[in-house]
Amino acid sequence: MSPTTTTVRTPAPQRSALSHGVRRLRYEGAIAPVLAFVIFFGVYLAVNPGLLTRFQLQSAANLIAPLALIAIGQLLIVLIGGIDISIGAITSLCNVVFATQIVNLSAPGALALALVVGIVAGGINGVLVAYAKLPAIAVTLATAFIYAAVARQILDRPGGALSKDIYLATSGELLPFVPISLVWLTLIAVGLWFFLQRTSFGRQVYGVGSNRVSLQSAGLKPRLTILVTFMVSGAIVSLGAILLAGSTLTGDPRSGDSYLLSSIAVVALSGASFAGGRGSIIGTILAAAVLGMVGNLLFFxxxxxxxxxxxxxxxxxxxxxxxxxxxxxxxxxxxxxxDDE
Structure with missing residues (x-):
């Protein structure tokens, strides 16, 4: 009787969470902003060692958080293969709505109204792009003039009725050395990350930008995905506008003008593909931090x-x-x- 041999199958090696995270960052093009952040953070500390004081940390957070949120709004449009030229005008519009209506509606009411305005503004863009099949760059260029005009109609010069309580709620400290603007940014970014990575609809956002034909072949609805993406983008931008209003304690019909170019630069630095289908939330936040540090370095x-x-x-x-x-x-x-061969 021949002896029997038993083969024991060894389990396949499991990739560590760190290895998986690095692979994911590389796939999304986020390695560059991570390295840029580390380098610029070191340079920034060398030039301005006081960065880690409570005041400097809070000031830096209040500068970066609105930019990061507005850039994330731009990132969403880039993921579906478009670009939003109206993003600065939507920022201004939501900013002045929040600053002026806080007296009539209270802070939660004004916040909700600004959020609705951002969603509606994004929705108008989305309907024209998804259902009228117009180019995103042309649509958002046209609506940028309209939204900017409405913002100036609501408030023709910097003003509003923002109080110190609004500043403390949006731009103060939750705990010592914990700027509340970073807390809001983290909560929004984590929620959006789960939406994009852990829901089928979120994955469709990437699919629209990378391969819309395959998405249609699978029986999914890319038009609805485009519309909802524009609406979510408008909501995220409105939250950035609210943080901006809270940190400056004023509404300004021109407050969003600088954020158009800045948001595109942040998305470019984040490693996202302007052809669509690739981009990273964490890369966008770190790219916003880098651009913010560049501005402060120029100031110093x-x-x-x-x-x-x-x-x-x-x-x-x-x-x-x-x-x-x-x-x-x-x-x-x-x-x-x-040729050599």
């Missing part, structure tokens, strides 16, 4: 803050041009090797 260096616009434009150009240069170099190298 005594350089005019308007140079931040130039830096934003250079970031966009670099993100577009550098990959193209790599493609050209790689193609030239491969052709040279073929």
């Amino acid at each position: 260096a005594g350089i005019n803050s308007y140079w931040q616009y130039v830096i934003s434009a250079l970031i966009i150009l670099a993100v577009v041009v550098i990959p193209r240069l790599f493609q050209v170099i790689t193609r030239a190298t491969s052709l040279r090797r073929k």
